Amino acid sequence: MPIGKLYGIGVGPGDPELLTVKAARLIDETDIIFAPQSKSGKPSVALNIVQDYVDKRDIPCEIYQPLFPMTEDKEELQRSWDEATDVLYEKLEQGKSAVFVTLGDPTVFSTFSYISSRLQNKGVEVELVPGITSFTACAARAGVQLTEQDDIMVVVPQVSEKLTKILPYVDTVVAMKTSRHLDVLEDCINQDPRQKDIVSVQNCTMDDENIVHGFVDNKKYFSTSIIKFRK
Template structure:
């Protein structure tokens, strides 16, 4: 039995023009497009980014959009990853190749990693295709340098008790998905005595992009704050 190949493909932060040439080529050549959605009825953001590329294909392709719930319930998450892996393996077992499109880069806080591990255990060949990360896109949009010389940068998806211990050694902090932990983040940053520059970007490179100097208090999921501590 010939098993197809799985591509973990980063499609960047939101602007379709930031999809790499390699990613676009693979999307045009591959049999299955796998684009998870966060809840029923809401289209996949990653799929929307590459929809124009799919429309340019000479041949039809199958698009699968399984539900990946936005939850912290570990059992529910594990079940969704198991189900997605089984869905993909059924297609791959027929010799078809598949693309798993993911926002940003597939190696940075991507759900793809959980599905990939399950499929690799079944003998599936996986190839990663890098994409532009959201936080580098945020820094360019905001016109702020992330690092210089020997600066230490830390990227966090969630603020917990580890951050105050790390902060004295950090020159640049990137806090992703800040809508989930803004109060804790602000308290932690305010306790640091150093002067600092804070820029927050919402929906980076998308039509409703918003850049704010300081923190921004609302519930937009795609929110990133960059904090630069002055030496």
């Protein structure tokens, strides 16, 4: 029996209407849906986004919510990825198809990459289905043009020495998950003498979306700041 195919599907930032037509079709057709959760007992955010599509299926499918903890412990992360890979591979060996739903786009800071590489090493065919990224959705919701003409934009998940070195050459900075590094980000941006416009978006396209001009200081995980330097 041939090994089933795995689809890594980006489900966008939160609004179910931002799901692509192809992603919706595959969710309707697949045998298994894998939707990672960050904490035991806490529903998968990605699954919540596609739940209406799952509920409308004519034939029910299997749903698995492996635990991918929000931790810096590399051993714990490796263990969770290995366990999820083993469960997925066992199902795919039965000839079943599966989709792995992930927030935003599967090629941008997505945990799916770690599962995908493991399964590809086992001979599994993997197809990526792009989704709307959180930062492009944030820009759209805030009415911000990310780039114009030959602007240079950089997207960072966390501020490091790399950003401070390249910042003078950058026109737009997109800082994701700012709740983890807001103080460092503010210091870095404030050191640049250029005039700038800053907008922050929390829980983009979700029911409790919040758009603020400037940085916003709280612990919401889904926070993105867009900094545009004036010319």
